[in-house]
Amino acid sequence: MSSPVIFPYKKLISIDPEEDAPVYLQIAQRMSHLIRNGHLPANHKLPGTRTLSELLGVHRKTVVAAFNELEMQGWIIVLPNKGCFIKNKRAEAVTGQLVSFPAVTGFSIATNTLLESTPDPVSSRISFDDGQPDIRLAYAEQLAARYSAALSRKINRRLWGYQPGGENIFFKNQLTNFLNSTRGLRAAPKNIVSTRGTEMNLYLAAQTLLSANDWVIVGNPSYHKANMVFQQAGAILKPVPVDHNGIDVDAIKRICKRQSVKMVYITPHYHYPTTVSLSTERRLQLLELSYRFGFIILEDDYDYDFSFNSNAELPLGSIDNKGMVVSVGSFCKTLAPGFRTGFIVAPENLVKEINKLKAVVDANGDLMMEQVLGEMIAEGEILRHLKKTHQIYRDRRDHFCNHLNKILHSTIDFKLPQGGLAVWLPFRTRLNLSAVAKTCRAGGLHLPATLLFQTRDLTAIRLGFAAFNEAESIAALQTLHNAITAQRI
Structure with missing residues (x-):
């Protein structure tokens, strides 16, 4: 049996002074609702009137009147020298059984098999x-210190509320400088959307760019989550081979000659999952095909910051002059997977459309953490x-x-x-x-x-x-x- 201390009477039995009903009747109504929904099960012993009056902050006579009302309605039974109990037969008659939270909806829903994934629990050492x-190598102590300092500054309290456009302008400026200097992107703050990481990048891009039955070319094999997101947006996937020089651009060309292609998704720096790099020749060929056939290149350089080759290629977005490349990335590996900060770099008109969707699903982002990251970029700590x-x-x-x-x-x-x-x-x-x-x-x-x-x-x-x-x-x-x-x- 739940004791008055364990069961949250004070939280679940609210009293509204503006309500027309007398207080004793409000208490009776709230308690009968808890009984009907199984929160107060059959045979549950209620606290004494003195105890409950103290919990609810009302006079003991008010609780006595509420108990009398519940007894008259048949919800409780009063046993001399034992206390008040939820009446067994009444509860069963109303609920049919002792209920818990519903296991399924009372209405039909569509089951999404595209986004279904089975948790793979880690039980091994x-x-x-x-x-x-x-x-273990994460920037934990420095991040904690910087976050604490950022919180304590009065000037940053504005970041606790909603900001126009949900943006931290300081962070956007620093992020722009970082991407331009490390990736040669030639972007301005108006070309950047700040996000919560790779998966959000893909979702925002897919929902903004794709329609039902659009063809999307991906590598074979490819990143399974990206495939799921594209299919959820209604796209038709067309896998093409990947060899030691990256995705097969000749195969893409053959497809484009017979079928309209909306987008090509690539992980050019180190292809997922095979880790091969897209060669310079194929990068240039792919860009020319994009100009010729009009397909979008969605460039996901998820591992860009971890190149062990001094001659590593810059992103395609750095050499695109016609606005066909959308580049996405994140800091989730730079710092730690739980550090959910990413970015989309695109022409200004597309950024405006993506921001419309972002304003619905993530109106304000994490402006304080963006402030911290912006300071780390400005002071060279990230590098x-x-x-x-x-x-x-x-x-x-x-x-x-x-x-x-x-x-x-x-x-x-x-x-x-x-x-x-x-x-x-x-x-x-x-x-x-x-x-x-x-x-x-x-x-x-x-x-x-x-x-x-x-x-x-x-x-x-x-x-x-x-x-x-x-x-x-x-x-x-x-x-x-x-x-x-x-x-x-």
Whole structure:
């Protein structure tokens, strides 16, 4: 039985002095509503009139009158020397059963299978990911200190409320400078939408740019969440091959000659999931095809800040002169996955349309965190942090790949990634990857289903290395090796 302290009577039995009904009747009505909806179940013992009057802040005689009303209506029963109880038969007659919150709606809804994903709970002591940064290297202490300082400044209190357009102008200016200096984009603040990360970038772009039955070309394989978002917008996906030079531009050309294409989605810097870079020749060819056939290039450089090759290409948006490229990115890997700040860079007229949708789904964003990030950019802290983690991740890549080559050299056919935080691992022979993941789990290693790529022609795994130190990567790879070996026996 719930005690008066445990059950929130004061919260659930509200008294409105402006209401015409007497206070005792308001209490009786609120309590009968709680009984009908099962919050006060059958046989539940009510607190004494003195206790309840203190909880509700009313006179004891008011509670006595409320209990008398409930007793007359048949909701409660008063047992001498025992107390007041919710009447069993009355509750059952009204509710039919002791109820809880409804499991399903009382109306029909459409089930969305496109966006459906099954949670993959992590129960193992160590887990692979698809290329996430190590949260132990996150800028936590500096962020906390800066956030606290930003909150304490009186000038920043304006950011606690709604801002015109939901924008932090200081942050937009600093972000513009950062993107122009690191990516050569030649943008102005009016060309930038601040967002909550990659998935929001894709959603806003898809909902703004795509209509039902629009054709969208993606790589094969491609980023599954992007595919889901495009299909949810009504688009028809057309996968094209990806080889060691990136997405097959000749295949795109052949499709465009026979079919109107609305958009091509690419991850050119390090293709997801294969990590290959789109070659200079293909970048120029793709841009020319966009001008010729009029399709949008949605450029997602999710791993741009982690290039280990000094000759890395700039984004296509930096060489686009006709407004055909929409570039998206985020700081979620620069700092930590939970740090949800991203951006869309596009011509001004498209930015205006995207902002209309953003104003509905995320009217104000996180203006205070944007203030902090803007200060970190202005003072060079972001670049210093990137320089520090860049070397750490490069060392981890080398150690991970060297050990990978030692224990699985006869099974795999992979190339050292020139950037990004993951390795693409195609197998020379077919394996049951689901069985491999199950064996890994038994050995204390979590291998999420989203990292497994298995079709009739492909058996591959995408393995993130950045979140592991040397000892952890050896342990993870040894467990993976044991699981693969068990499959081959």
